[in-house]
Amino acid sequence: MSGPARRVTIRDVAAHAGVSVATVSRALAGDYPVHPSTRRKVLRAVRELDYVPNAQARALSVASPGAVAIVIHSVDSPYYALIAQGVEEQAAAEGRLSLICTTGSDPERELAFVQTMREQRAEAVILVGGVVLDDDYRERMSRYAHGLAASGSRLVLCGRPPLGDGVPAFTVDFDNTGGARAITAHLLSAGHRRILYLGIRPGNSTSNTRVAGYRAALADHGVTAAPALEMCCHFDRRSGYVTMKRRLTEGPRDFTAVFAATDLIAAGAVKALREHGLRVPDDVSIVGYDDVPPAEDIGLTTVHLPHTELGRAAVRLALSGKDPLAEPPITLGTHTVVRCSVKPLGSGR
Amino acid sequence: MSGPARRVTIRDVAAHAGVSVATVSRALAGDYPVHPSTRRKVLRAVRELDYVPNAQARALSVASPGAVAIVIHSVDSPYYALIAQGVEEQAAAEGRLSLICTTGSDPERELAFVQTMREQRAEAVILVGGVVLDDDYRERMSRYAHGLAASGSRLVLCGRPPLGDGVPAFTVDFDNTGGARAITAHLLSAGHRRILYLGIRPGNSTSNTRVAGYRAALADHGVTAAPALEMCCHFDRRSGYVTMKRRLTEGPRDFTAVFAATDLIAAGAVKALREHGLRVPDDVSIVGYDDVPPAEDIGLTTVHLPHTELGRAAVRLALSGKDPLAEPPITLGTHTVVRCSVKPLGSGR
DNA sequence: GGTGGCGTAGTAACCGGTTACTCGACGAGT
DNA sequence: ACTCGTCGAGTAACCGGTTACTACGCCACC
Numbered sequence: 160m161s162g163p164a165r166r167v168t169i170r171d172v173a174a175h176a177g178v179s180v181a182t183v184s185r186a187l188a189g190d191y192p193v194h195p196s197t198r199r200k201v202l203r204a205v206r207e208l209d210y211v212p213n214a215q216a217r218a219l220s221v222a223s224p225g226a227v228a229i230v231i232h233s234v235d236s237p238y239y240a241l242i243a244q245g246v247e248e249q250a251a252a253e254g255r256l257s258l259i260c261t262t263g264s265d266p267e268r269e270l271a272f273v274q275t276m277r278e279q280r281a282e283a284v285i286l287v288g289g290v291v292l293d294d295d296y297r298e299r300m301s302r303y304a305h306g307l308a309a310s311g312s313r314l315v316l317c318g319r320p321p322l323g324d325g326v327p328a329f330t331v332d333f334d335n336t337g338g339a340r341a342i343t344a345h346l347l348s349a350g351h352r353r354i355l356y357l358g359i360r361p362g363n364s365t366s367n368t369r370v371a372g373y374r375a376a377l378a379d380h381g382v383t384a385a386p387a388l389e390m391c392c393h394f395d396r397r398s399g400y401v402t403m404k405r406r407l408t409e410g411p412r413d414f415t416a417v418f419a420a421t422d423l424i425a426a427g428a429v430k431a432l433r434e435h436g437l438r439v440p441d442d443v444s445i446v447g448y449d450d451v452p453p454a455e456d457i458g459l460t461t462v463h464l465p466h467t468e469l470g471r472a473a474v475r476l477a478l479s480g481k482d483p484l485a486e487p488p489i490t491l492g493t494h495t496v497v498r499c500s501v502k503p504l505g506s507g508r
Numbered sequence: 509m510s511g512p513a514r515r516v517t518i519r520d521v522a523a524h525a526g527v528s529v530a531t532v533s534r535a536l537a538g539d540y541p542v543h544p545s546t547r548r549k550v551l552r553a554v555r556e557l558d559y560v561p562n563a564q565a566r567a568l569s570v571a572s573p574g575a576v577a578i579v580i581h582s583v584d585s586p587y588y589a590l591i592a593q594g595v596e597e598q599a600a601a602e603g604r605l606s607l608i609c610t611t612g613s614d615p616e617r618e619l620a621f622v623q624t625m626r627e628q629r630a631e632a633v634i635l636v637g638g639v640v641l642d643d644d645y646r647e648r649m650s651r652y653a654h655g656l657a658a659s660g661s662r663l664v665l666c667g668r669p670p671l672g673d674g675v676p677a678f679t680v681d682f683d684n685t686g687g688a689r690a691i692t693a694h695l696l697s698a699g700h701r702r703i704l705y706l707g708i709r710p711g712n713s714t715s716n717t718r719v720a721g722y723r724a725a726l727a728d729h730g731v732t733a734a735p736a737l738e739m740c741c742h743f744d745r746r747s748g749y750v751t752m753k754r755r756l757t758e759g760p761r762d763f764t765a766v767f768a769a770t771d772l773i774a775a776g777a778v779k780a781l782r783e784h785g786l787r788v789p790d791d792v793s794i795v796g797y798d799d800v801p802p803a804e805d806i807g808l809t810t811v812h813l814p815h816t817e818l819g820r821a822a823v824r825l826a827l828s829g830k831d832p833l834a835e836p837p838i839t840l841g842t843h844t845v846v847r848c849s850v851k852p853l854g855s856g857r
Numbered sequence: 858g859g860t861g862g863c864g865t866a867g868t869a870a871c872c873g874g875t876t877a878c879t880c881g882a883c884g885a886g887t
Numbered sequence: 888a889c890t891c892g893t894c895g896a897g898t899a900a901c902c903g904g905t906t907a908c909t910a911c912g913c914c915a916c917c
Binding site: 515517518519529530533534537540561562564566567568569646855 | 902904905906911
């Protein structure tokens with residue numbers, strides 16, 4: 160064929176049109192007076208050679224909008240996918256490209272990606288998802304924040320706690336404690352007192368805020384929290400299934416309702432309950448958290464989270480030009496969505 | 509604070525270390541002999557100034573790997589999300605950044621993004637998702653393909669039919685007709701003869717291949733296809749729900765099984781069936797297509813598609829260095845996953 | 858002692874664009 | 888006829904890196 164044809168540059172266009180490169184540049188930019196006949200010649204050459212300007216080269220001389228980067232654990236989870244969707248939409252609306260990186264929860268990959276984003280001169284970097292809250296984390300994030308700020312990029316933390324004063328990062332999060340408290344109250348109002356909590360993840364910030372709401376609601380109703388009712392569980396279907404399965408085979412069935420820390424855990428748990436001949440909600444009530452699309456399939460009562468709005472808010476904030484040091488954390492409200500997975504305790508079938 | 513500090517360049521580092529820019533560049537690249545003491549000075553300056561090289565500038569002089577771009581209709585759909593996951597993984601494994609664009613099925617946005625990718629010098633552009641197969645489409649894709657090829661980028665079409673000889677594009681797709689044929693045969697073997705097909709989308713390539721498998725299986729078993737049993741429906745939950753609802757209220761209930769063109773349609777349809785007091789699979793059998801995670805929640809018998817493998821294969825192919833003109837389309841096999849949404853016809857409860 | 862080779866570091870051209878500055882041509886004003 | 892202003896186009900510097908080429912100092916060797 161025509162071989163690995165060298166890319167066509169502005170010089171080729173200039174030669175083809177019989178003008179200087181400056182004229183080509185100006186004819187295309189359109190902000191400088193170029194004689195109509197010259198412009199036509201240039202445009203014809205552009206068309207004939209199928210010239211496409213090199214965005215990287217342009218970015219060197221002119222300050223062009225950088226990309227918006229989003230870092231998530233995995234796109235294969237409706238929670239992250241919905242947030243990413245919001246980020247993508249808002250970024251596109253503001254004329255930015257969106258870069259995506261999945262880390263598989265590996266801090267190494269997160270670090271590498273943040274570095275790459277500095278090299279790429281990204282305009283905003285959005286880190287999404289719960290984390291283990293230790294000093295190492297805090298230190299790492301502070302380094303990111305200062306580094307990105309020095310490179311002119313904005314850092315936004317979503318679903319992670321703020322880093323405190325003096326660290327240049329925006330924070331946007333859901334009101335997890337409020338949501339968990341409300342839906343636990345919903346179960347309590349239905350008469351449930353022994354509520355199994357599925358989804359303890361030691362140190363994990365998201366887990367912590369949700370379990371805090373659960374405990375607060377119990378306290379509100381004068382119910383003493385039972386550590387035996389709080390079970391460790393990852394935030395996915397399989398863990399929900401496995402954990403509930405084990406509980407049903409090994410532990411006492413001393414609960415009348417289940418609060419799953421995520422809808423996916425709930426989906427897995429429902430499957431395990433059914434396999435044990437237990438009906439939802441007749442034998443066991445269950446609620447979830449997130450209100451991702453699968454919740455509808457199983458008729459799950461859950462807490463609705465404005466996922467895409469979180470993504471959009473993160474982008475808006477990052478591109479707002481506001482000072483990250485002065486901006487308080489944003490908390491997005493949640494609300495309970497009642498479907499048909501909860502039944503008042505003691506009411507006959 | 510320190511104000512909008514101008515970005516630190518290699519010149520700043522050179523000045524700080526008291527050497528020339530060439531030396532800094534070489535000390536960092538490491539491929540050219542630099543005196544150890546000089547290198548130390550340079551590295552110290554880099555650390556003190558927190559210098560990060562500009563990837564865009566480097567890309568100008570040295571041929572660096574370009575990004576991998578994926579274009580999907582929406583990330584808020586497990587089908588696309590899983591494919592995107594595969595793309596992301598493989599791109600990361602091969603040291604590429606992945607850019608993502610959602611079009612909301614708007615050809616305008618698709619076009620604009622392809623143009624942007626040419627400007628960005630992306631190494632591969634992966635277009636995913638069914639399309640309306642008219643001459644306009646064919647013409648548009650050919651333009652993309654030639655344009656991208658001229659810019660040194662590879663085009664991969666996923667879930668879209670090949671463009672034919674002479675058009676420089678790779679093609680990777682699922683064996684939809686085979687999968688649809690197999691699962692329809694599964695229903696037929698269970699004794700079902702009147703199978704409602706939910707998911708006709710006139711002109712849409714994905715829809716066409718799936719319905720072709722459905723019809724082929726009917727023909728295999730000597731069952732005449734009934735146009736009244738083939739219903740139009742978009743590929744999402746809501747359409748599945750609405751369409752099934754309407755069928756149940758308006759049309760005759762002259763079917764014993766349902767073949768939903770996607771699992772999400774199936775999820776919506778199941779909800780509508782339940783609301784009409786019909787039990788799955790006792791009163792009506794149903795199968796889906798895709799095997800996305802929600803299928804497990806509703807115990808749906810469906811066709812498994814290797815989504816992430818599709819994404820990975822697309823990236824591998826694009827970066828393989830093979831000639832797109834010589835490469836035949838790749839078809840990935842599928843298999844039926846039996847869960848509990850199908851019951852043999854006539855067997856009592 | 859002159860010469861050649863090696864190890865380092867600097868100079869400057871280049872990547873592909875943008876744009877400040879310069880310059881020639883042409884028409885208007887006096 | 889001469890000057891001045893304006894229009895349109897070219898020249899060259901610059902963005903931030905990389906790297907071919909050049910230059911310098913030092914040692915070994917004849």
